[in-house]
Amino acid sequence: MRELELLIIGSGPAGLCAAISAASSGARVLILERSFKPGGQLIKQTHMFFGSERQYASHRGVDIADILLKKLEEYGDRVELMLNATAVGFYEDNVVTVLKDETSYFKVKARSIICATGAYEKSLAFPNNDLPGIYGAGAVQTLMNVYGIRPGKRVLMVGAGNIGVIVSYQLMQAGIEVAAVLDAAPRIGAYLVHASKLARMGVPILCSHTVKEAIGTDCLEAAVVCRVDESFRPIPGTEKRYDVDVMCISVGLSPLNELLAMRGVEMKYVPLLSGQVPLRSEDCETSIPGIYVAGDASGIEEASSAMAEGYLAGLCAAAGLGYIPQDYEERRQEYRKQLEGLRSGPVGERIRAGMKLSRL
Amino acid sequence: MFEKTGVATREMVMTKFPPIERINRGPVAVVECYQKIPCNPCQTACPVGAIQIGADINDIPHRDEALCTGCGMCVAKCPGLSIMIVDGSKSADSVEFRIPYEFLPLPQVGEQVVGLDRAGQPVCTALVKKILNPPSFDRTPVVTLEVERKYLYEFRNFRREAEAHG
Numbered sequence: 001m002r003e004l005e006l007l008i009i010g011s012g013p014a015g016l017c018a019a020i021s022a023a024s025s026g027a028r029v030l031i032l033e034r035s036f037k038p039g040g041q042l043i044k045q046t047h048m049f050f051g052s053e054r055q056y057a058s059h060r061g062v063d064i065a066d067i068l069l070k071k072l073e074e075y076g077d078r079v080e081l082m083l084n085a086t087a088v089g090f091y092e093d094n095v096v097t098v099l100k101d102e103t104s105y106f107k108v109k110a111r112s113i114i115c116a117t118g119a120y121e122k123s124l125a126f127p128n129n130d131l132p133g134i135y136g137a138g139a140v141q142t143l144m145n146v147y148g149i150r151p152g153k154r155v156l157m158v159g160a161g162n163i164g165v166i167v168s169y170q171l172m173q174a175g176i177e178v179a180a181v182l183d184a185a186p187r188i189g190a191y192l193v194h195a196s197k198l199a200r201m202g203v204p205i206l207c208s209h210t211v212k213e214a215i216g217t218d219c220l221e222a223a224v225v226c227r228v229d230e231s232f233r234p235i236p237g238t239e240k241r242y243d244v245d246v247m248c249i250s251v252g253l254s255p256l257n258e259l260l261a262m263r264g265v266e267m268k269y270v271p272l273l274s275g276q277v278p279l280r281s282e283d284c285e286t287s288i289p290g291i292y293v294a295g296d297a298s299g300i301e302e303a304s305s306a307m308a309e310g311y312l313a314g315l316c317a318a319a320g321l322g323y324i325p326q327d328y329e330e331r332r333q334e335y336r337k338q339l340e341g342l343r344s345g346p347v348g349e350r351i352r353a354g355m356k357l358s359r360l
Numbered sequence: 361m362f363e364k365t366g367v368a369t370r371e372m373v374m375t376k377f378p379p380i381e382r383i384n385r386g387p388v389a390v391v392e393c394y395q396k397i398p399c400n401p402c403q404t405a406c407p408v409g410a411i412q413i414g415a416d417i418n419d420i421p422h423r424d425e426a427l428c429t430g431c432g433m434c435v436a437k438c439p440g441l442s443i444m445i446v447d448g449s450k451s452a453d454s455v456e457f458r459i460p461y462e463f464l465p466l467p468q469v470g471e472q473v474v475g476l477d478r479a480g481q482p483v484c485t486a487l488v489k490k491i492l493n494p495p496s497f498d499r500t501p502v503v504t505l506e507v508e509r510k511y512l513y514e515f516r517n518f519r520r521e522a523e524a525h526g
Contacts, residue, residue, distance in 0.1 A: 047439065048401075048437075048438075048439035048498075048500070050399040050439050050440070051398055051399060051417075052398075052399075052400050052401075052404075052417055053400075053401070053404055057399060057401045057404075057439065058401035058404075058405075058437045058438075058439055058498075059498070060498065060499070063498075165366075172463070173462060173463060173464075186364070187363040187364060188364065188365075188366060191395065191397050191440060192362065192363065192366060192394060192395045193392075193393060193395070193397075193438075193439075193440025193441070193442045194440060195365075195366030196366045196367070196368065196392070196440075196442070196478065197440070197441055199365060199366035199367045199478060199479055199480060200367075200476060200477070200478050200480050200516050200517040201476075201480050201519075202476065202479070202480025202481065203480065204365075205364070205365055205366050207364040207365075208364075302398075304398065341398065341417050341418075342398045342417070343398075344398070344416060344417075344418055345396045345397060345398055345416070345417075346395075346396050346418070347395075347396070347397055347398070348398065348418070
């Protein structure tokens with residue numbers, strides 16, 4: 001069995017930044033990535049990022065993946081990136097089982113582990129929600145921007161959070177019509193600049209609306225939507241039909257961190273962070289020393305925060321292994337300060353409250 | 361209303377425009393950023409320090425109309441595409457807009473396009489004067505359009521005639 005210093009599970013923004021940070025301190029790192037391509041969700045994000053220069057604001061996500069991978073190359077063979085490799089088990093003795101290329105199955109053991117496994121899309125219950133043509137919005141973004149496949153001709157977007165409005169805009173860039181964007185909430189959840197981009201393309205954004213049912217025999221042919229009251233109850237008589245061949249469900253993400261739960265890390269259900277999350281210190285260390293979490297796996301936030309968390313977790317995990325750079329304390333404070341800044345505004349209110357509930 | 365539709369009200373829009381005298385003197389940035397979010401590339405992009413956010417990255421950018429030269433460096437840098445340049449110095453009857461446009465195919469210089477308001481409704485015609493798309497704009501082309509002056513506070517987007525669908 002291969003024995004490692006630091007294992008990072010996931011090569012999205014958090015995992016890559018964690019690897020850069022730890023390797024720059026001198027640690028030897030193995031990164032596991034279940035996809036054929038490193039970068040996590042960055043590889044399909046063709047829009048410019050928010051944040052500050054430190055988190056590559058104004059760069060497109062897809063380019064940020066390349067920037068981070070290039071940085072990683074600087075550390076040569078201190079970093080190994082293993083693609084098509086899924087971590088499927090995580091045991092008490094820090095043994096992680098890996099399924100590679102769906103053909104080989106093996107164990108690795110690491111002194112320290114950073115779980116940067118990201119998130120998965122939530123679903124929505126309504127009649128016929130299993131018809132072909134009904135996708136998660138993230139799945140459609142992958143189809144379009146990674147594989148170059150048109151998901152259909154006319155789309156109804158369910159969910160006006162950042163993913164819903166960003167994917168709607170990208171659908172239009174791909175020449176696909178977006179019939180409407182709806183959300184059960186009384187207000188748009190996305191950054192309003194994103195919503196305005198869609199609005200001025202003539203796409204109606206309908207708040208206080210939900211899907212009543214999907215219609216179709218072999219695949220989606222139409223969707224019936226209706227208004228909801230303040231308690232999210234459908235208002236009879238407000239039904240409207242949209243003839244669409246695609247419906248995108250974008251009703252939020254849940255942290256993907258079952259591996260940590262399996263390892264026995266102390267977990268807690270924190271709705272403000274969108275699901276079960278591991279309790280952790282300000283340095284991203286979980287209840288088990290040497291085991292860290294970074295990015296959406298610790299609670300749903302933006303990629304900018306995932307990167308800052310990755311840098312912090314990588315720095316601290318490397319320090320725990322004995323690799324303490326001269327500017328350790330300075331950098332630790334700097335990353336914490338970045339996170340504080342990114343979470344300090346009104347849109348960070350939920351995150352701040354969620355962070356308090358998830359501290360060890 | 362804005363938080364339900366994404367369409368800013370006239371009152372909100374007016375707070376972001378400098379006085380008409382300033383617009384008539386030459387190009388100036390209009391930064392339609394209304395919500396406190398953690399973002400500051402506009403400040404970083406401005407070569408003359410005319411856009412300031414301050415110590416808190418969540419604060420709303422403030423554009424100093426006296427310092428702003430209307431160079432347009434901020435237009436393609438705003439991740440929310442919220443910035444445009446307006447210039448009322450060219451003609452008494454029309455104004456020029458420089459707006460970001462991330463759709464293909466790009467219009468042709470000299471092409472007449474449909475001018476859209478903030479809700480995407482057609483309001484006027486617009487004439488494409490120039491298209492800038494250098495590598496530094498990172499695939500956010502900036503299109504200069506001439507629009508009748510009375511649509512100064514309405515015009516915000518355009519579509520090409522061929523693409524009649526919304």
